[in-house]
Every structure is written in C-alpha cells, then in structure tokens.
Amino acid sequence: MASENVAANVAAKGAARTAPVETPFPLATLRHSVSHLMASAVESLFPGAQFGFGPAIEHGFYYDFELPRPLEEKDLERIENEMRRIAKSAGAMVCTEYTREQARERLLERGQKFKVEAVNDIPEGERITFYSHAGWEDLCEGPHVDRLDRPFSFKLQRVAGAYWRGDDKNPMLQRVYGTAFWTKEDLERHLAWLAEVERRDHRHLGTELDLFSHHPEAGGGFIFWHPTLGAVRREMEKFWWELHESRGYMPVYTPHVARETLFAVSGHLENYADLMYAPMAIDELPYRVKPMNCPGHILIYRNRGRSYRELPLRWAELGTVYRYERSGVLHGMLRVRGFTQDDSHIFCTSEQLPAEIAGVLELVRTLLTAYGFEFTAYLATRPKEKSIGSEEVWERAIAALREGAARTGIALELDEGGGAFYGPKIDFKMKDALGREWQTSTVQCDFNLPERFDLAFTDRDGAKKRPIMVHRAIYGSLERFTGVLIEHYGGKFPFWLAPTQVALIPIREAHSVYCRELAGLLAADGLRVRCLDDAGHMNKKIKEATQEKTPFLLIAGDREVAERAVTVRQRDLEQQQKVALEAFRDRVRRLAATRCVSLDAPPV
Ligand SMILES: [Zn+2]
Ligand SMILES: [Zn+2]
Numbered sequence: 026m027a028s029e030n031v032a033a034n035v036a037a038k039g040a041a042r043t044a045p046v047e048t049p050f051p052l053a054t055l056r057h058s059v060s061h062l063m064a065s066a067v068e069s070l071f072p073g074a075q076f077g078f079g080p081a082i083e084h085g086f087y088y089d090f091e092l093p094r095p096l097e098e099k100d101l102e103r104i105e106n107e108m109r110r111i112a113k114s115a116g117a118m119v120c121t122e123y124t125r126e127q128a129r130e131r132l133l134e135r136g137q138k139f140k141v142e143a144v145n146d147i148p149e150g151e152r153i154t155f156y157s158h159a160g161w162e163d164l165c166e167g168p169h170v171d172r173l174d175r176p177f178s179f180k181l182q183r184v185a186g187a188y189w190r191g192d193d194k195n196p197m198l199q200r201v202y203g204t205a206f207w208t209k210e211d212l213e214r215h216l217a218w219l220a221e222v223e224r225r226d227h228r229h230l231g232t233e234l235d236l237f238s239h240h241p242e243a244g245g246g247f248i249f250w251h252p253t254l255g256a257v258r259r260e261m262e263k264f265w266w267e268l269h270e271s272r273g274y275m276p277v278y279t280p281h282v283a284r285e286t287l288f289a290v291s292g293h294l295e296n297y298a299d300l301m302y303a304p305m306a307i308d309e310l311p312y313r314v315k316p317m318n319c320p321g322h323i324l325i326y327r328n329r330g331r332s333y334r335e336l337p338l339r340w341a342e343l344g345t346v347y348r349y350e351r352s353g354v355l356h357g358m359l360r361v362r363g364f365t366q367d368d369s370h371i372f373c374t375s376e377q378l379p380a381e382i383a384g385v386l387e388l389v390r391t392l393l394t395a396y397g398f399e400f401t402a403y404l405a406t407r408p409k410e411k412s413i414g415s416e417e418v419w420e421r422a423i424a425a426l427r428e429g430a431a432r433t434g435i436a437l438e439l440d441e442g443g444g445a446f447y448g449p450k451i452d453f454k455m456k457d458a459l460g461r462e463w464q465t466s467t468v469q470c471d472f473n474l475p476e477r478f479d480l481a482f483t484d485r486d487g488a489k490k491r492p493i494m495v496h497r498a499i500y501g502s503l504e505r506f507t508g509v510l511i512e513h514y515g516g517k518f519p520f521w522l523a524p525t526q527v528a529l530i531p532i533r534e535a536h537s538v539y540c541r542e543l544a545g546l547l548a549a550d551g552l553r554v555r556c557l558d559d560a561g562h563m564n565k566k567i568k569e570a571t572q573e574k575t576p577f578l579l580i581a582g583d584r585e586v587a588e589r590a591v592t593v594r595q596r597d598l599e600q601q602q603k604v605a606l607e608a609f610r611d612r613v614r615r616l617a618a619t620r621c622v623s624l625d626a627p628p629v
Contacts, residue, residue, distance in 0.1 A: 048207050050170045057081040058118060058169040059108075059179050059205040060088045065161035066107035067092070067201075070100075076163070077139050077189055077198050084215070085204030089187055091139070096199055101181040104201070108179070115159040115173035128153045128164065139189060140164050178212040179205035182219075193353075222459060227511035228357040234516050234524075234573060237358065246355045246362030248504050253524035256553055257510075258503060260522050262343060264395070264620065265367055265500070268388060274341040274369060279321030281345060285311040291320040292477055300348040318344035318368040319496060323478045326372055326492075331482040336492065337373035337381055343503070344368045358508030365503040371495040372480070375421060378493055382429025382451075382468060385497050389453055389466045390435065392499050396510065397519075397622040398455035401462075402435050405443035405450050412446045414472040422470040422493070423449045447473030457513040465501040465509075470494075517574045517596060520616040520624055527613065528570035529556045532563055532582035539586045543579065543606065550614055567594070576624055577613065595624055 048055075060079035067090055068074045077089030123131065125144060132140045143164060147153055155162045158173050181203040189195035206212040223229075231237045236254040239245060250258060266276075285304055288294050293301060297316055304311035315321065322340050331338075345365045354360050373381050386402070393400050404426055407419050426449055430437045437451065444450055450469035454462040471494040474480075481489045500506040510518075520526055527547055529540040537558040544556040555575075557566040563580070570578050571594075578594040580601070585591055591609055594601045616624070 050168075052206070053081040054168050055170055055177055055207065056086040056205045058173065059177070059203065060086040061118070061156065061158065061161075061163055061165070061169065062108050062112055062115070062173055063104060063181065063201065063203060064088050064090075064163060065111055065159060066104050068161065069107055069111070070103060073136070075139055075198075076137060077187075078143075079163075084219075085182070085202060087187075087200050087202045089189070089198040089200050091196065091198050096184045096201065101184070101201070105179075105181050111159050111161075112173050117172050118156050118158045118169045120154050120156050120167065121162075122152055122154050125153055128155070131155070131162070132164065137164075177205055177207050178209045179203055180212060180216065218459065222461075222512075225459070225512040225515045226357075227359075227508045230511050230516040231357065236511065236524075244362070245352055246350060246360070248358055248361055248363070254507065256524045257518060257522050258507065261500070261503065261507070265343075265392070266341075268392060269339075269341045269369070272339070272384060272388060274339040277322060277325055277340045277342050279318060279325070279342060279344065280315075281347075282307075282312050282314055283320070285313050287320050287324070288313055288316075290477055291317075291323075291474065293317065293320070300350075302347055302349060314347040315344075316346055316348050318342055318346060318366060319370060319474060319494075320478075322368075322370045323474060323480065323494075326480060327478060331372075331492070333374065333482055333484045333490075336482060337371055337377050339369060339371050339381075341367075341369040358504045358511075361502075361504050364505065366498050367500040367503065369497050371497070372482075372492040373495065374482075374484075374490070375425070375493055378422065378425035378470070378495075379428040379432070381495060382426055383432040384429075385468045385495070386429055386433045386435050386451070389468070389499050390433065393453070393455050393466065395620055395622075397513070398457065400453050400455040400466075402430065402437050403440040403443070403452045403454070404430070404437040405440040405445075405452060407442065407444050407449065408446060409442050412444070413476075414448065418472055419449060422472075426451055426468075426470070445469060445471075447471050455509075457509060458515070459512070463505075463509050465506060466497075466499045467501070468495060468497040471496055518576075519620070519622045520576045520613065521620045523574075523576050524553065525555045525570075525573060525575050526553045526617070527555075527577045527579060528566075528573075528575045529554065529558070529579050529581065530563055530566045530570065531558055532580060534558075534560070536581045536583075536586055539581050540579075543581070543591065546606075546610065547613070550610060552613060552617065571596075577609075579609070 057080060060081070064076055064079055071092050073093065075091035079086065079088030125147070128144045129141055132144060144153065152166070154166060156165050156167060156169055181201060183202050185200045185202070186197050187200040188197055204212070204215060206215060234253065235251055237251055238249045239247065240249060243249070285294065288301070293316060301316045302314050304313055306312070322342070325340070326338070343365050345363060347363045350360055350362055355362070371381050404423070406423060427437065430451065440452070448470035450467055452464055453466035454464050456462050475491050475494050480492055480494070482492050484490045518524070529544050531537045531540045540556050540558050544554045547554045557570065567578060574596060576596050579591040580594065581591055585603065589606050590603050591606055592601050592603045593609060
C-alpha cells in the first residue's frame with residue numbers, strides 16, 4: 026500500500042524545474058481533468074465500475090474505483106489506450122448544474138453509491154455540478170480544462186489499495202495513480218526523475234548497503250541501526266555535539282519512562298494522548314514512555330531556584346521518544362514509532378530571546394549547509410483558533426523571531442496562523458539533491474509549559490519572573506534525517522560520514538603485510554578502514570568495495586610497497602592514480618577534518 030503521508034512530505038520540485046509551457050490552465054487543472062478522462066475509460070472497459078474521488082495531487086492525479094476484479098499492470102496500458110481513443114473525440118468539458126434531487130437521481134440511475142454519498146454531503150446552498158465529456162459525466166465542482174482534445178501527455182503509473190474516505194471501516198477501493206503534463210518532454214523528464222527517486226530509495230539502499238533493518242519480532246516502526254549506519258550516526262552526533270558545546274549548550278540526560286502524572290501536568294495527556302502509548306503499571310502506578318523530552322528538562326530546571334544570572338540556560342539531549350503512528354503510514358526510516366530527537370531547550374528572559382533565536386538560526390544554517398542542503402525558513406504566527414497567551418506576548422515573540430532572522434541574514438517566508446497553540450515558531454524546509462523539500466529543523470517559543478510547571482527565576486530586582494522556553498531541534502529526528510541523507514547522497518556518503526572510508530586491497534597475498542600496516546596507520550588517524558586481505562581475487566574485492574560505495578580504494582603491489590605509495594581509486598572516477606602514502610594520508614585527514622561534502626573539493 027502506498028504511503029500518502031510520505032508522498033506529501035516529499036514536496037518535489039524536480040518536476041517543476043522546466044520552463045512552464047504557455048497554457049491557459051494550471052497543471053493541477055489538467056491533471057484533474059485527465060483523472061475524469063481515466064474514469065470514463067475505466068467505465069468503458071469495466072462496465073459497472075463504482076467511482077470514489079479523483080483529485081489532482083502533488084505530481085499527478087489518482088482516481089478510486091470499485092471494480093469487479095483487481096487491476097493488473099497490463100490493464101493500465103489498456104486504460105491508457107482507451108483514454109487516448111476517448112480524448113481524440115472528447116471535445117469540450119461541459120458543466121451542468123442540478124438540484125440535489127436531480128443529482129441523486131442521475132447517480133442512482135448508474136448505481137454510483139459512493140457518489141450518492143458524496144452528493145448527500147454537499148452542504149445546503151452549495152452548487153451541485155456535473156462535468157461531462159464524450160457523453161460521460163461525473164459529479165464534480167471543477168475546475169477543469171475547457172477541452173480534452175488539447176495536446177497533452179499522460180501516463181498511468183500504478184495501482185494501490187485505498188479505503189473509501191481513508192477509513193479502514195469502509196470498503197477498500199483500487200486507486201489508480203497517473204500523471205500528466207502539457208508536453209511529452211516534461212512527462213519524460215518527470216518519469217526519469219521518478220526513476221532516480223526510486224533508485225535512491227533509502228529502504229532499498231538500506232538493504233543493499235547493509236545499513237539498517239526492521240524486524241517483525243520487534244514490531245513495525247522500530248529501526249535497528251547496523252554497524253555501518255551506526256558509524257554514520259556517531260559522526261552525525263559528534264558533529265552535532267561539537268557545534269553545541271562550542272555554543273554554550275550543556276548536555277542533559279533524562280529517562281525514557283516517567284509517571285503519568287508528569288504528562289498530565291505537561292498537558293501531553295490532554296493534547297497528545299493519541300500519539301502516546303498506553304500506560305504500564307509500575308508498583309501499581311501508571312507510567313508512560315515519553316513522547317517528548319521537554320517535561321524531563323523542565324524537571325531539571327525546577328529542581329532548585331534559578332537566578333537571572335544563570336540565564337540563558339541551553340540544555341541539549343539526543344533524546345529518544347516514542348510516538349504512535351498508524352501502521353499504514355510507517356515508512357522506512359521516515360515515519361517510525363521510536364526515534365531520537367536532537368532536542369534542546371533554552372530557558373531565557375524575553376530580552377535575551379532575539380539573541381538566542383539568532384544563535385539557533387546560525388546553528389541550523391551551519392548544520393544543514395554542512396550536509397549540502399539548501400533551505401527555506403517559515404515564520405509561523407498565531408493560529409486563528411485555539412491559542413494561549415496575550416496578544417502582546419505573541420507580538421514580542423514574533424518580533425524576536427524576526428529580529429533573530431534579521432541578525433543572521435536568514436530570509437523568512439510567512440506561514441500565517443501556522444504557529445503552535447503555545448507560541449510562534451520558525452520551521453525549516455531543506456531541499457535535497459533531487460529538489461524535494463523536507464521539514465526538519467524547528468525553533469519554537471513556548472508560553473505554555475513555563476505556566477503549567479510554574480517555572481520562575483529571580484530577577485535583578487528580586488522579583489520572581491517567568492522564563493521563556495524555547496524548543497528547538499535541528500536534525501529533527503535522527504532516523505528521519507538519516508533516511509533523507511541516504512537518499513540525498515544516493516548511498517554515496519561524503520568521506521567524513523562513510524561507514525568505510527578507505528578499503529585496502531593487496532594485488533597478491535605478498536602485499537598483505539603492507540596493506541595491514543597501512544590499515545593500522547589510517548586507523549590511528551581516526552579513519553574507518555577495511556583491509557580486504559583474505560584469499561580471493563583482487564578484481565572481486567575491488568567490485569565488492571565499489572558496490573559498498575567506499576570513497577577510496579587503495580591498491581598495493583610490488584611498486585607501491587617499494588615506493589611506500591598507494592594506487593588510489595576514487596569513487597566514481599575511472600582513472601586511478603599512484604600517490605605517495607603520506608600525501609594520501611594528508612589528503613584524507615583534511616577531508617575528514619573539514620567534513621567536506623565532495624571528495625574532489627580541495628581540502629583547505
Ligand atoms: Zn472534476
Ligand atoms: Zn521541547
């Protein structure tokens with residue numbers, strides 16, 4: 026079953042890179058219109074088909090059908106051909122308005138039970154319209170293209186199961202996905218991009234490169250990091266701690282389980298109950314695994330009185346949390362049930378807030394840029410509905426977020442009303458190598474938890490005051506960020522992150538001693554090295570290390586031993602090069618130290 030949520034997260038820009046063709050209709054309108062065309066073809070081939078909904082989606086469209094039998098791959102081609110046949114003589118798409126009674130009658134005549142349900146749900150007073158082409162009509166509010174005999178290109182892509190209205194108590198329908206573009210070139214470019222997305226899928230690469238696994242014995246949504254990906258994660262964590270410690274963050278560690286009362290005070294039971302796991306009894310009292318790290322950090326803050334002199338306090342924890350996700354939305358490392366947040370909380374005064382925000386934003390930029398991501402920052406303001414705090418407090422916090430962004434030169438897009446109920450925030454979307462956007466980093470002001478836990482500090486004048494609490498995460502979830510990284514790099518990690526950085530391959534057994542000596546030297550330099558000195562042909566070992574996407578393969582024979590040199594095969598380069606051992610050590614030490622994204626960039 027396809028995971029819609031992940032598809033929605035993956036806001037691909039890849040398809041939109043080409044210059045838009047001059048057309049009177051947006052692409053989404055074309056795609057939705059083509060979904061009508063598809064539905065008419067399906068009814069022509071499968072009389073008695075029942076229709077659900079057929080909207081345009083991010084990269085195309087779908088339509089849900091109830092059919093006498095499951096569709097197969099080859100049916101898609103038949104449907105495509107039928108669509109082409111109908112389109113040729115389809116002419117205009119004509120809109121007709123009906124009364125509710127007329128609409129119901131027309132649909133009942135064709136036995137369209139789902140559509141009848143849809144008509145019943147249209148609010149009183151709204152227009153009820155049908156659109157028809159080539160004598161086939163569908164209940165729809167539009168908009169559509171004017172004619173279906175305009176030039177365009179389309180492709181039906183796959184079939185998946187989907188419950189009527191997304192509810193698993195309803196019948197399972199067959200959802201046919203497709204896409205359409207105004208030109209053949211655009212369609213082909215998009216299909217090539219999709220093939221690349223598929224090739225880089227972190228779940229495939231995870232198996233191919235032995236990076237991580239799931240286990241039915243352990244349950245879905247829980248990731249097991251293999252030693253390879255463990256090495257990647259350690260580097261990510263080291264980098265993260267370096268950035269934080271040099272910016273005045275202090276490490277804290279908090280338990281994974283706490284009494285339910287803690288989550289009652291924090292409001293999690295009230296506001297986030299559906300993402301929390303059921304209580305477990307310890308000494309007959311209910312305990313919960315934590316869905317967030319904040320309450321733990323707050324207990325540390327509240328453990329004793331705090332003075333203005335201590336503020337700001339910046340506390341950091343790679344805190345593992347557990348949240349319920351429906352099994353249908355679990356997706357590799359991207360949607361999981363247990364994950365580690367790179368969580369920090371800053372307790373500060375309102376005067377300190379702009380500088381603290383600026384510090385966080387600078388940190389976000391430094392970290393995302395190091396991985397080669399571009400990003401966009403969104404300022405999310407007060408929600409229209411439920412929210413707490415006075416207008417003045419909100420305005421001051423938003424001003425602080427704006428000022429922090431201005432100080433760091435980070436442009437803010439506005440996400441009007443997109444803030445949490447407890448305060449405004451800046452969310453980051455980073456763009457990967459395929460042009461897809463992922464939401465990761467966030468910095469959020471919170472007026473709620475300091476109230477709930479009655480947090481205070483003694484100010485200069487001796488008065489008790491409430492600190493502001495800032496929640497922030499940069500990787501967001503280490504699992505998700507790493508899943509994105511695998512796809513971003515296509516499994517070809519930069520040198521500093523690569524599970525194995527250097528593979529050593531002796532030409533003959535006689536050269537093994539030299540290779541083992543080099544392995545020792547490189548390991549002492551802090552590098553992850555593999556010496557492939559077991560019996561076996563050199564070419565087989567080269568193939569193996571290449572498939573593992575190892576950045577550097579060093580090959581050593583008589584000449585290399587005699588000259589204390591190595592022949593270097595750099596990942597993705599045809600040519601190999603013999604260099605002095607010390608020159609190579611120098612190069613890779615600097616590559617590692619600079620955390621350079623590219624293997625080619627001259628190390629500074
Ligand atoms: Zn429509
Ligand atoms: Zn928090």
